[in-house]
Amino acid sequence: MTTAVEKWVEEQAALTKPDKIYWVQGTEDEMRELTKIGMTTERTGPHQTFRELNHQAFTNSYLHRSHPNDVARTEQLTFVCTPAKDDAGPNNNWMEPKEAKTMVSSLFDGCMKGRTLYVIPYMMGHPDSPYAKPCIQITDSIYVVVSMYIMTRAGKKILDRIGRSDKFVKGLHSIGELDPSKRYIMHFPQEDLVMSIGSGYGGNALLGKKCFSLRIASYQGHNEGWLAEHMIIMGVEDKKTGETMYILGSFPSACGKTNLAMIDPILEGYNVTTLGDDIAWINVGPDGRLYAINPENGFFGVAPGTGDKTNPQMIKTLKAGKFYPTLFTNTGLDTDTNSPWWEGLTDVAPAHLLDWQGNPWEAASGKVVAHPNSRFTVAAHNCPTLSNEFDNPKGVPISAILFGGRRSDTVPLVCESFDWNHGVFKASSLGSETTTAAAGQVGVVRRDPMAMLPFCGYNMADYFRHWTNVGGKLKNPPKIFFVNWFKKNAQGKFIWPGFRDNFRVIKWMMDRVKGTVSARQTPIGFMPNIADLNLKGLDISKETLDVLFEVKNDQWKKEIEGIENFYGQFGDRMPKEMTKYLADLKKNFS
């Protein structure tokens, strides 16, 4: 008798009409074989899928160049399809589910003619975890198959685990014609289904990542009492006591999560361990504490800016190549050494470079070598700071949550919320300057609550209420902090050194959690007494520190206006508690 998985695959094959169907087993030999095939096919544009790189420099690594129009997530082509438009909310593009399916099915019809349909059984979360979820992705891209193999726990054993059950998350993907006018990323939260066509880019095509582990999973979490968040999970061990504090960190795309997740602390006496760099699934444990797992098994990180000075642990991770292949997408190529290169990898550019599209690069051209959203895909197990708790099925207990964004002004270096609900309010009203991680204008402030604007699979008004409900179930809720590493001066230069120095702020937060330092109360929350910040060895002026911690009336008035406009879209659905906090804030600045 056919299983539910086989039946679903047969139906998708009948629609997409591939030449061949291939069930991914998940062995290393198989990936070597697929990578080899990827070195000779010309599927995704004018280039082969993979080019073998120098394995002495970057063990087991390959370069992939995407179609030039397919370099980032496309939020305007991403839809949440719920029967009622209001359930998707003003934070999502919406289409009626039947209409959406008819529309994309016509694009999927016959799209795999001449191609192989790959079936990837995979798990988000460690298979032993009660919070993990089994999934099946179908794709016609070898790049996607190898990427899924790196990013998730994939292979035949997951198929055995699903068995005859029909409880698995379904993802149908095709690169289609890589035509932006025929590109759609459609989510059907009620059916645990994603249909994505026309893009091979990470967040559009690796359906276990943003599509399932955030959009669909946030919807499941709302129904089941947990949270799916755009967050890192890190451990900070105090070497003296041997105790580890676990912290969650939420930042919008390309705002510093991966860097923070493996920060090399500037202060002595601490070890940082890495559990996740992008997504956290968070449950309330039997003891009333929050426990987080990382559903992923790898990192899909931003290459530019990653170097020995900014993120030495990631450079080691990328060179390790011990587990799975490592992929570089849309970076430049040093033709003398056959190694990947991007801005920030070394201070001086190598003599002979091809740019991300494979054209010879001239320094005088003023063009970038690597695409600003060029990325690497690498297994978490290659990371030297990977936590021993990474595979712990229960997850790790959380003591603090930090939220951040990219703000040239207005928002201070660090600020602590008064309590959980005040933290939810502040997180719900966060703004951040847009980045190249999504197609569209860069550098404009937009409201991005909990860094989830592009990823919340349902109405965000309900999402904020869900956050306060989860808080209500906690015995000892984590403290909530807000940070901004990205303040700039009049010349447009960052005034905070960032990266390793961010640990100075982490240390203050840990002291606040332990209750060993006091803080001063301001209208926006608790702020540090400067004497409590460890600034040893940092060359920073009193004036700069003042700017880092200033709270300016005119700037906050403008900020409040932005929040009011954002909240306004949700009408009466907005929790009263949130509008009350906003009204109080406004009073404080009037």
Ligand code: GTP
């Ligand atoms: P996604 O993978 O898109 O979710 O991004 P992310 O949040 O993980 O961001 P990531 O750590 O990859 O950093 C994005 C960019 O910001 C990179 O170019 C980093 O070099 C840069 N960056 C990270 N941390 C800091 C910081 O503290 N200060 C400054 N100035 N830049 C930073």
Ligand code: SPV
């Ligand atoms: C992001 O854009 O937040 C990413 C990259 O982490 S992607 O998976 O492509 O969304």
Ligand code: MN
């Ligand atoms: Mn991300």
